[in-house]
Amino acid sequence: MPEQAHGTAGSPTLEIRDFLRRRREQIAQRWADEPLFRAVFTVSRDEAVEAGKAVVDALAQVADAERVEDPDAAGFTAVREQLARMAAARSRAGLSSAQVSAELAALRPPVENLLLEDLPDAPAEQVRACAGTLGVLMGTLRVVVTQTALSEGQALIDRQRLQLLEVATPVIKLWDGVVAVPLIGTLDSARSQVVMETLLESIVEQQARFAILDITGVPTVDSLVAQHLMKTVAAARLMGAECIVSGIRPAIAQTMVHLGLDLGNVVTRASLADALGYVLHELGVGIVTPGAKGAVTR
């Protein structure tokens, strides 16, 4: 890359730095009209311009450190949070990550145009070098935003996973001394641990003699899931409660047979209603339909 010069700055990187500082106001003004800024800062245009200036300053700082290719450059630190907020706002608005990336890419042409305006008489190679450097810098900015958005997403997923663990395992009292756990989703080791704990606690609390584990909402019952179920059943039994596994669909039943799974002496029923019927029968509770009383024998 030619370092000789038309200007005084020297290398294209420093040239870009000076250009960013010189044109800070205009760049921010133009960005404020781009969808990325316009859609995020809806309250006032000034706000968008201020945000734009912050990004320009960051870019200038990165160029000053001659680290245009480095997404971890210190200069980005100041704007990282702001960029993440902007990207998050756009994805909340329903844009795919590709669309957000395209909006980021759209920030480049306005700056490039300004740069070309500033170099009307410069030799072609210098223009090329400067435009190239600017391109790299803007590309790095995109990487920074994507990185930030990804790590935000990962943190969110981890949080939600923990929340799901808690939420998805309610223990329901069906009758005096009868509790039920409707299991929904994947029954991995972490989930089944939570299920076991909440079930055992509620067996004590409700003084339950029967506990129904309903697996209607578990899509796949493989050997590990079966093992978790049997452990839970065994633990409940130790606490003096009989466990019934319900919600075994035909496809699951056939699969379990082929797999060689044997739930042993665990009582199983096709549906939760069947399980409740079994339990009530065991408890000696009968259900009488009100209409039946008035029914006359013919």
Place this chain on the structure above:
Amino acid sequence: MHTAAGSQARLPIRSDMDLVWVRQHVRQAAAQIGFGLVDQTKLVTAASELARNTLIYGGGGTMETEPLTDGGARGLRLTFADEGPGIADLEQALSDGFTSGEGLGLGLGGARRLVHEFAIDSAPGAGTMVRVTSWVGRPPRPREES
């Protein structure tokens, strides 16, 4: 989220979350190819067992899915590969109730009963490759032994 279920794909198996992804992918692929609910469930369950073996015993690896056609028949082939310690005694590993870990020892043998074709290739120190294939509408294969 959706996967490119109908086409050839390679999925990583590195964590528990990947197992969920593997099951969903196989279920979608099987449904798209035309497997009935029972056969989908069987194939997904076999995939779940094999993927877990890949993760736990193989230390992680990959699953490849490949839709097949043979004359008029349509099928799905799943290949699980890892670069783990491998299996010294295949006979023993395939027998029900044997486990070198803490499971029930049904995974490998059970998965074999859930699919139409089953091939395993492994040697100590050379990793393990398990390839299973199922065909749409074909009755479960008769049990050869026991």
